[in-house]
Amino acid sequence: MAIVDHSMPIGHHQSTAASTNGHSLLNGQNGIRSASFETEKCPVCGDRVSGYHYGLLTCESCKGFFKRTVQNKKQYSCAAEQNCPVDKTCRKRCPHCRFQKCIQRGMKVEAVREDRMRGGRNKFGTFYKADRALRQKNLKIPIGVSQNGANLNGSSVIHTSNGTYYNGQVSEAHVSSSTQDQAAQLAYFEQHNRLKVSNGYETLLQSPAVSNSAFSEFVMQRHAPYMPNGDSLAALLSHSMSDDPLLHRSGLVNGMSSGFHPPASVYSACVKPEPFDVYIAPSDTPVTSESYLAQPTNYINGFCNPSAVSYADMVPMVPSTIAGNDNRLSAHLLPVCPIPTEKSIDTVFYSGSTPSNILEVLSTRSQLETKRAHNVVTVANFSSTFSDPFQFCLLVMETTMNQQISWARNEENFRELRMDDQLRLLNRTWSTLHIIDFTYSFLMREFSYTIQLANNRECLTSTLTLLGSDEFQEEWESICNQLQQHQFNRIDYTAYIFLTLFDYSIYRDSSSTEELQSREGIEVFHSRILRAWADYRNSHPASMPLLDLLQQIKQLAKKAQCNLYKKCQSTEFPVPQLLKEMLEQPNLSAEYKSVLSPISSYTTS
DNA sequence: GCTCAAGGCCAG
DNA sequence: CTGGCCTTGAGC
Ligand SMILES: [Zn+2]
Ligand SMILES: [Zn+2]
Numbered sequence: 001m002a003i004v005d006h007s008m009p010i011g012h013h014q015s016t017a018a019s020t021n022g023h024s025l026l027n028g029q030n031g032i033r034s035a036s037f038e039t040e041k042c043p044v045c046g047d048r049v050s051g052y053h054y055g056l057l058t059c060e061s062c063k064g065f066f067k068r069t070v071q072n073k074k075q076y077s078c079a080a081e082q083n084c085p086v087d088k089t090c091r092k093r094c095p096h097c098r099f100q101k102c103i104q105r106g107m108k109v110e111a112v113r114e115d116r117m118r119g120g121r122n123k124f125g126t127f128y129k130a131d132r133a134l135r136q137k138n139l140k141i142p143i144g145v146s147q148n149g150a151n152l153n154g155s156s157v158i159h160t161s162n163g164t165y166y167n168g169q170v171s172e173a174h175v176s177s178s179t180q181d182q183a184a185q186l187a188y189f190e191q192h193n194r195l196k197v198s199n200g201y202e203t204l205l206q207s208p209a210v211s212n213s214a215f216s217e218f219v220m221q222r223h224a225p226y227m228p229n230g231d232s233l234a235a236l237l238s239h240s241m242s243d244d245p246l247l248h249r250s251g252l253v254n255g256m257s258s259g260f261h262p263p264a265s266v267y268s269a270c271v272k273p274e275p276f277d278v279y280i281a282p283s284d285t286p287v288t289s290e291s292y293l294a295q296p297t298n299y300i301n302g303f304c305n306p307s308a309v310s311y312a313d314m315v316p317m318v319p320s321t322i323a324g325n326d327n328r329l330s331a332h333l334l335p336v337c338p339i340p341t342e343k344s345i346d347t348v349f350y351s352g353s354t355p356s357n358i359l360e361v362l363s364t365r366s367q368l369e370t371k372r373a374h375n376v377v378t379v380a381n382f383s384s385t386f387s388d389p390f391q392f393c394l395l396v397m398e399t400t401m402n403q404q405i406s407w408a409r410n411e412e413n414f415r416e417l418r419m420d421d422q423l424r425l426l427n428r429t430w431s432t433l434h435i436i437d438f439t440y441s442f443l444m445r446e447f448s449y450t451i452q453l454a455n456n457r458e459c460l461t462s463t464l465t466l467l468g469s470d471e472f473q474e475e476w477e478s479i480c481n482q483l484q485q486h487q488f489n490r491i492d493y494t495a496y497i498f499l500t501l502f503d504y505s506i507y508r509d510s511s512s513t514e515e516l517q518s519r520e521g522i523e524v525f526h527s528r529i530l531r532a533w534a535d536y537r538n539s540h541p542a543s544m545p546l547l548d549l550l551q552q553i554k555q556l557a558k559k560a561q562c563n564l565y566k567k568c569q570s571t572e573f574p575v576p577q578l579l580k581e582m583l584e585q586p587n588l589s590a591e592y593k594s595v596l597s598p599i600s601s602y603t604t605s
Numbered sequence: 606g607c608t609c610a611a612g613g614c615c616a617g
Numbered sequence: 618c619t620g621g622c623c624t625t626g627a628g629c
Contacts, residue, residue, distance in 0.1 A: 050621095052610065061620045067612075068618080092619070111611080118612045119626030128610080 037135070043105040044098065045091045052128045055108035061091070066102050069095070070112040130377050131370075232578045236405045237422050358532040363494040371407040372437055375400050376446050379464070383451050389459035391573040392451075393468035397434065398576035404433055413525060414501065421518045424506045427585055431467060431564075432500045432557040438465035439476070439553070440493045443483060469563040472556055479552060486546055495533040496550055502526045562592045 040049040040057050047059035054066055068074070076096035078084060084097035091098050103109070111124055378399045386392040408414045408426060417425070441447050442461050450458045462473040486492075504526055507519035534541045541547060565583045568575045575583075 054611085059620090060622090063611090064620055065618090071612090095618085113611070116612060117626085118624070119610085121608090121610075121627050121629085125610085125628075 044101050044107075045086055045088050047088045047091075052124070052131075053107070054111040055124055055127075056106050058102075058107065062098075062102060062107075065091075065095070065098060066107050067112055069099050069102075070109050071116075074099075130373065135369075232581050233405065233426060234419070234423055236402070236578075237409050237419060237426075358528065359491045359494050359536055362498060362529075363490055366411050366494070367407070368494060368497060371403055372441050372446065374403050375437055375441060378403070379447065379451060383453050383459070385454055387453050387455035387457045388573070389453065389457065389463060390468050390567065390571060392453055392459055393464050394568075394571075394573060394576060394579065396464060397467060398579045400434065400437070401430060401578055401582065404430060404437075408501065417521070418514075418518060421506075421522065425501055425503060425522075427582065428506050429500050429503055430582055431561040432554050433497065434467065435465055435553055435557050435560070436493070436496050436500060439480060439483070440488070440496075443480060443488060466556070467560040467564040468567060469560050471563060472559060475552075475556060479549060479556070482545070482549055486549075488546065491536055492533070492546055495529060495536075496553075498529045499526060499533070499550065500554070502529070558591070565592055 037049045037051070037057055041047070042049050042059035042062055043056060044058055044062045047061060049057045050060040050063070051057065053063035058066075069076075074095070076094075076099060078094055078096040080094070082097060082100065084090075084094040086094070086098050086101045108124070111122060375396075378396055382392055382395050382399075386395065405426060408422070414422065414425075438447070438461070442465065447461045447464075450460055451464065452458050460470060460473065462476050463470045466472050466476055483492075502522050502525050504519050504523040507515045507522075530541050534544060537544060537546070561583070565588075568580070568583060
C-alpha cells in the first residue's frame with residue numbers, strides 16, 4: 001500500500017503515558033484490533049476513522065468539529081437547501097449540513113461534556129465495547145467466494161452519482177460503515193434504560209440532567225413513532241423517513257420562519273458531569289400510545305410529499321413522567337426535506353456489476369451484523385434481569401422488532417418503497433426475519449444452546465428463536481443442522497433476509513395499478529437477489545436446497561407466530577405494544593385459524 | 606498500570 | 618474555523 005505511513009491509527013503516539021510500545025497498534029498482539037477500524041470510513045465524511053467519538057466511529061476532524069459545535073452552541077445555517085453533500089473534500093463548506101449529518105449518523109451531543117472534564121470513561125463505553133467486539137467478529141467470517149476481504153469496503157462499485165438531493169444519501173455510497181449507527185445505539189440504550197426501569201429505584205432522583213437532556217432526547221426519538229390508532233409500525237416507519245429528531249432545528253426549516261428557536265435545542269442534551277446516568281420511564285412495558293394526537297391518515301405515501309405529511313402532528317411518545325418538558329417535538333419531526341421518490345428499487349439499486357457481487361455489497365452495506373449485534377446485546381441485557389422465559393422472549397422480541405424496523409427503514413432499498421409497501425412487508429415477514437436472525441446468530445455461536453436467565457433459570461435458544469414456543473424445537477434443530485451442512489454463511493444469510501423481506505407475494509391478488517407497480521418493483525428486486533444468490537452458489541434457483549430450507553423456515557415462522565398469538569391470549573405478562581399489534585393484524589386471524597387447526601385443536605371463536 | 610475517548614492546544 | 622497532535626483520568 002502506498003499510504004503506509006498514514007495507516008497508524010491516529011490519536012496514538014509514542015509520547016503518551018510511558019507506554020512501552022507506542023506502536024503496539026500496528027503490530028504484535030493488538031494488531032488485530034487496529035484492523036477493526038483501520039478500514040472503516042467516517043460515516044459523516046468518509047475520512048479515516050480514528051476511534052469512537054461521541055457515539056460512533058468517526059474521523060478526527062468530525063470529532064473536533066462536533067465538539068466545537070456543541071461546546072460553543074453554534075448555530076449554523078445553510079446557504080443552500082440543507083442537503084449539501086458532506087465528504088472529505090467539501091466538509092468545510094457547509095457546517096450546517098455537516099453537523100446535521102453528524103447528528104443524523106448518530107453522534108451524541110450528550111457525550112460532549114458540559115463541564116469539560118477531561119479523561120475518564122463515559123456511559124457509551126459499554127456500547128463501544130460491544131460494537132467493537134462485533135465488528136471484530138464479523139471480520140473473521142469467511143467470505144466464501146474468490147473475492148477477498150479487501151473488497152469488502154470497496155463499495156465504490158455500487159453507485160452512480162445520481163441524487164445529491166436527499167441529504168446526500170446517495171452520494172455517500174462510498175462510506176462503508178454505519179448507516180445503522182444511530183438505530184443501533186438507540187436500541188442499545190433503550191435496553192439499558194429499560195433495564196433500569198426494572199431494577200431501577202435510585203435513578204429518578206439522581207439525574208440532574210434529566211429534565212431536558214440526553215435522555216428525553218432519546219426517549220423521544222425512540223418512542224416518537226407510536227401512533228394513536230395502534231399503528232406503531234406505521235409510525236416507526238414514517239418517523240424515520242427523515243431521520244433524526246434532533247436536527248431540524250437550526251434556523252430556517254424549509255423556508256419556514258427562522259426566528260423560532262425551540263427551547264429544546266440540540267444542546268439541551270449536552271450533559272453535565274460525566275456519569276450521566278439516564279433514567280427511564282417508570283413503566284416497564286413499552287409505552288402505549290395514548291398521548292398521541294390523531295394522525296391524519298396520510299402516512300401512507302408520506303415521504304413523497306413534505307407538505308402533505310403530518311409529521312408535525314405526530315406527537316412522540318414520552319413517558320408520562322417526563323412528558324412535561326416537551327412539546328417541542330413537532331419541530332423535530334419535520335421532514336428534513338422531501339424525498340424524491342420516483343426512484344424505484346430498480347433505479348436505486350445499481351444495475352451494472354456482476355450478480356454475485358450484489359449480495360456481497362448488500363451484506364456489507366446493509367449492516368446486518370450490526371443489527372444482529374444488537375440482538376445479542378438485547379438478549380444479554382434482558383437475560384440478566386428477567387427470569388421467566390416467556391416474559392424474557394416477549395421483551396426481547398419487542399426490542400429486536402424495533403431494531404428490525406429501524407434496520408429496515410434505513411436499508412437502502414427498502415426505504416425507497418412506498419410506506420404502504422413497507423408496512424405490509426414488515427407485517428408479513430417479521431417473524432421469519434426474527435427466526436432467520438436468531439438462527440444465524442446461533443450458527444455463528446453468538447448464542448449458545450441455552451440462555452441463562454436471572455434466578456438461575458434458563459431459556460432455550462430455540463425457544464427465543466421460535467418466538468417463545470418450545471413446540472418446534474426439533475424441527476428447528478434439524479433445520480440448523482441442514483444449514484450447517486450446506487455451510488450456510490454470511491452471504492446466504494443476507495440472501496435469506498432480503499428474499500424474505502422483499503416478499504412480493506403480498507400483492508398476489510391485487511389489482512390496483514399502484515399495487516401492481518409496487519409488486520413489480522419488489523419482484524424485480526427479489527429476483528435479482530435470487531439470481532445473484534444462485535450465481536454465488538453456482539446453482540439454479542430451482543435446485544437449491546437452501547431455498548427449500550428457507551421455505552421450511554417460513555412455514556415454521558408461521559406456526560410459531562400462531563403459537564405466540566395463542567400464548568399471548570393467556571399469558572400473565574403484559575404483551576408489549578408493537579408485538580401485540582404485529583400479532584393482531586386483522587387479516588391474520590383467518591390465517592391463525594388455518595394454521596393452527598391442523599397442528600393442534602386450538603379453537604377460535 | 607493500561608486503555609482510549611474526551612478535552613485542549615495551536616499552526617495553518 | 619480546521620484538524621492533527623497532545624494530555625487526562627475513570628474504569629477495567
Ligand atoms: Zn469525518
Ligand atoms: Zn448546507
